[in-house]
Amino acid sequence: MQHIDHNPDQAHVPADWWRGAAIYQVYVRSFADDNGDGVGDLAGVRSRLPYLAELGVDALWFNPWYPSPMADGGYDVTDYRDIDPVFGTLAEAEKLIAEASDLGIRTIVDIVPNHVSDTHRWFAQALAADPGSPERARFWFREGRGADGELPPNDWPSQFGGSAWTRVADGQWYLHRFASQQPDLNWGHPQVRAEHEDVLRFWFDRGAAGVRIDSAAEVAKDPSLPDLAASPVPHPYVDRDELHDIYRSWRRVADSYAQPRALIGEVWLPDPERFARYLRPDELHTAFNFGFLACPWDAQQLREQITTTLAVHAPVGAPATWVLANHDITRTVTRYGRADTGFDFATKGYGIATDLATGTRRARAAAMLTLALPGSVYLYQGEELGLPEVEDIPADRIEDPMHHRTAGADPGRDGCRVPLPWDGSAPSAGFGPDGGAEPWLPQPAGWSDFSVAAQNQDPDSMLTLYRTALRLRRAEPGLGDGPMDWTGSHPQVLAFRRGPDFTCAVNLAPTPQLLPDHTSVLLSSAPLDGGLLPPDTTVWLRTA
Template identity: 75%
Template structure:
């Protein structure tokens, strides 16, 4: 809660409308360092806002909610893939990088969205998936039709199988979604054919980045979207793109180089991409999805001639424990310091259990290997911690990513009927893994019954069902409540923009008890978070700027509460 009415708390949710008026607003292109301290909002288009009533979110729906995003105060929007796709993996199986899937709209609609958002001071970051394409992509269709040994197949990884009759995969690599990372083809005469590599779903054949066509195609795609005003690209599975051409088996030898993760030849690719980004006015940024436990190897992707930033998965997966969080923050900042890159902070995304649910569990960390059905959750505790974590992340140096619905305190939806689940993690895992659909349920905007303003009246049921109790979590309802999660985020993001020392910049820990994280960002700003069971005294200060929950009667900081102070 705020010690005074939060800025924007009473602004409400502007009604959805077909168009957004674009005034002659100065374009933000001149700020070449905008990305170093930006608040970036992740939009999962299928679940954000449905304008035409088909139960699926679309770009017109996003355009109608741009005033809401501007009032929230974000600097950029990152869109999960919006391209034509069979949707075998939520759009990460791309069939055409130069168009928009009809379920989301048209290319003209995307161009309007980029332009209208920019007029409100909000840049657009698009998703690029360089590791693979869809099995429906023209290149892969050509490769299948051309047959074994054809030049068209050289853009992918086709290989004969092992075993007497080629019945075994070419090597022992596993798919990220379970099972082998190889799928066998069928020849035109009906006999079993070669195998192709798919590190993800069988509908996502891996590209061969040793082929010049693959490199040239992706460079052209970057230019295509930068020409249309995109402010940057997020690079999916950025450390898995190139492969050892010998395709050796994975081994248990820790000294052996990995055949497809973090290979040195990746860096030439991203250097070429950086040269393209730097050739455009303003800062067009490259953001990497890089899961990398080795801090020195991680930092290589952020050298001045490669990516601008990369996602911080160590912090995202870190449990709500003071020492672990302190180590994660220190490790992150130390990894970025030698290359001069800003850190990024994120609590949740479209692949991860939502924050209020995760923080309400006994195990508050995140690991795909331990995801399961039926884990007990204390949502009240998780919400308190999520509120405190919001102030913690927004006060740390660098940029912050906010996944849609986090500002509403949405929990993971864990009772989706099995027949409605669509995630290949669930489908390929034989039902043992609940998958990621629970964090992808459509946003509740208004009203007391589903679809809660996500779709217009009389629309088809949303593609994933919304819980009935989300009536208490709609953006409309929270806009009128100064103590809501939405009011907290609006106030915190607004204060962050107004505080000259927040965003990118210096950081100093304060001497506190082990259960407290407290740090100074400037001589006039302190953030403190109490993760211990007992209330603690506030650090020396002249005023309380913002708190994630009420202080005690003695003006001490309770458990699972964060506070911003003027010092």
Template identity: 70%
Template sequence: MAAPTPQRTGDWWRDAVIYQVYPRSFADGDGDGTGDLAGVRARLPYLAELGVDAVWFTPWYLSPLVDGGYDVADYRTVDPAFGTLAEAEKLIAEARELGIRTIVDIVPNHVSDQHPWFRAALAAGPGSPERALFHFRPGRGAHGELPPNDWPSQFTGGTWTRVPDGEWYLHLFTPQQPDLNWAHPAVRQEHEDVLRFWFERGVAGVRIDSAALLAKDPALPDLTEGGGPHPFVDRDELHDIYRSWRAVADEYGAVFVGEVWLPDAERFARYLRPDELHTAFNFTFLTCPWEADRLRRCIDGTLAEHAPVKAPATWVLCNHDVTRTVTRYGRADTAFDFATKAFGTPSDLTLGTRRARAAALLTLALPGSVYVYQGEELGLPEADIPTDRIQDPMHVRSGGSDPGRDGCRVPLPWAAAEPHCGFGSRTPPWLPQPADWPSYAADRQAADPRSMLTLYRRAIALRRTTPGFGDGPLTWLTAPAGVLAFARPHGLVCVANLSTAPVDLPAHTAVLLTSGPLTPGSRLPPDTTAWLRA
């Protein structure tokens, strides 16, 4: 297969379409029930045909997999469940031959409790240099029986665990993920070395997990004390860390995308200054409901906050942590919030699919780069996982009330007629596939001109080859209530109808693509998006 045509700009990341691979669930190359690097390598032609510019891999490093690989035991070793370091190097090289760059995931806030550093810290005891790499503290109370402070967990539950010698250690996530002390120079040096390790193997970029959580107030005060900067979110010390990282990335021409969950637009934009991160995920857009006014405010706010630092916006509808778009958009409440996730929330998947198709074209027409989570191009819904099969610690730590994130992590369906939908497993996959998974299979969709996969392929191909897409200006056009209409350069127009009635299309010379059929009178139906040439 020929390599894709070159990007429109020298800075490929400013207008790239990047595909997220969750390795455990993408494709199984050795048949053991778990996706792996061999499976990804076999499916690289699929990604090339989809037309993506890069692939972001969630962690493939050595890990006990307590939190899906985000509990890293060794950054320089690929977990045997996924393959070997040599296979990772082959994957990076083979993808690049197809014009696809590789982005890896770095998890700087914490490591696994099986990491050599933490095991050494437990063995060394209180006051040791080994414990200085983490946040060990004596407890409060008459006998040190109370946690050192009241910080809440990013997952349900506490943030401190007591060890046999009486000290407590901090973990903003699970007890198996102890937080690192980023005030320690060895922690900073190690991560810069890890960046170089992967850049030297041809990695084009790094996604930074929980990027706003690394730095902590050294006094570790109670959160309820109030006043002043937050003790562990978005602290000013972070920016010196990322300036150092940027210097390393610039040596290799590599890029960063940060996972930065912040409501303050001005604080968010600080991470995107020219000497810090290149891009950061736009979670305001991801969590926004399917409402025209809310989406327009979100788009305007995003472009405004990025403009002063001249960074491109990064749009995303879904990832490995949130409810899949088809399911979310079919619900009465189409927003997303971790706090409101619950079992049994009804969804109209026909409506959700129509809206997800419209959202795909809307998103791909916006200025900047776009991330597509594996299976979004197949229109996969959120899967209902039997409670005895759920592995996500968010479910376990909630006492079973939170359904967790496994519903968006189910192994992909590749071939409708093959066992386990062609995922490649000889045994049942690590998460069960729903009974209707064959209807979403890639081979079936590839042969259907009306499928979600065909829509994504056509849209990405047009985005790559048609002037006006990608980085650049956006101008809103006058439109009826409930309709988003904007112009891009070179006469490109995008119209998304979020109202309840068909609307007339603006004057145009050609219809480039629609997310669904127009009415017999060539009007745009509800929950449908059109790309036009004006």
């Protein structure tokens, strides 16, 4: 089937809409439950499309919605061309894409190329076949080490703890850089490449405006599978040069459409120059800026991160992306309320003190900062409500494999995945219908205080701030994609111009600072103190 654009106004939207878009991440399981089974679904998302349109976002990015045993929240995919029954049907996904398009909202789907579920038909065929068979060649099956092959083929670790290898009944081992239920694909195999290009076309033909590529820098592997202890260069499974040919072929698919589709990479790399290679004109359109996401609430470090990000993107002509949170990261209001305001998976733990009032104030300021920076911005569901991380989920309710594979040492990522509160006066805070099942993760006491209903008419709420900022961002010609210039300011104030008459200033100093010269105040994240900008506050100004 060929997609027909549903929104008549889309002809007037630039083909490179992704350069300055505000994109909302939908974690379907936790967004809205229409059928009352305790799990969010596509019907729930469809019912809330007016809310998303009023919020003012340009696109929705959906975490994997495919059939899956949910060993890793849907990132263990059984079938890339269908919808998991708990979420709905393929026909419903097509309706959702169309209805969102009618509201001027595009859809981005999540593609998971590194691995599949152990219930995927290819892996079932591999297990049923003999060692050395063509069916096993699509994965990484190897003999073990040791006298009887009882040791893994190499020392690679799983991202979720433990070894990256699991042994099967006939004695061979298979590679899984994530959970054991997620066998890695062999991207040196032509069938793997052809299959994924066909999957891209499948979703693009149904109206998807782009794809987000999970673990985009880890897909290719060194076929010799060397030990990490040997410190091989290049790295055996991160940022290998073979990746670029893969993404060039994907770009050719994306560019073959009348309205070119966008490729968005999840690329965690410390080397800015290596990062930029993925954004060359014939590869990915954008990639997530994880350096900014993990950056502490510190003026010098934020300035350096912003400057470096823009400098890295400039030579390849790609827009930067800005993101404060996602389905893997401790929520912003909690993170910014801690002594260590940065983020590192290695430092996650229980019992870390948090000042939510301070964290919320900083999160409001950070929201306005990100929305004023050049490029596109990603907003994780619930950030617009100021939701905190839920850190007291009972152990027997936690589903994240990060928690279980570390024997409970890592609290896991479920704390940022708790179902949204829509109406505090309703059961499950409005996440599901009256009489519906309990949400798949428990909502904490006080969750109703953060509900959409509670914030809707409150001029000082986080939701009102996001709505106002997104509306101004869309109206201001200098915002979104385009240049920016730092302006002189106190060392702990970030101040920059966008366009001829717009200035953003963020005070990270412990004391109030003078506002830049201006003709009017467009928006501030907290009340101003006359001509002073309070600590942990952002202001947007009209300047001459």
